[in-house]
Amino acid sequence: MQQMMVSQVARDITARTGHTVSPQVVANLFYRRQLDDERCPIVGRFRLIPRDYIPEIEAVLRTRGLLPEDGAAKCKSHSPDEMRKTAGGGLTAIDSGIETWRSK
Secondary structure, X not given: OOEEOHHHHHHHHHHHHOOOOOHXXXXXXXXXXXXXXXXXXXXXXXXXXXXXXXXXXXXXXXXOOOOOOOOOOOOOOOOHHHHHHHOOOOOHHHHHHHHHHHHO
């Protein structure tokens, strides 16, 4: 079974759906326990995600309004402010990364 990292999963979903999915959004779903930690463990510094778990990730993204339903044209914003709201506002560790991203 092929294992992927969060950034690879985000790129794969983006490529297949045509809608940008940030690795932070996927990581936040694990952080908030909306995806299965046992099935996708952290090994070293990386979360290993089985390729056959991607449909479940997509389903959760769709349920949360972060990825449009099949054939839909729009979904919620992926701006840093929207990601912060979606994750419940408790993302102080990610906030510094977002500020770095904004300054580029």
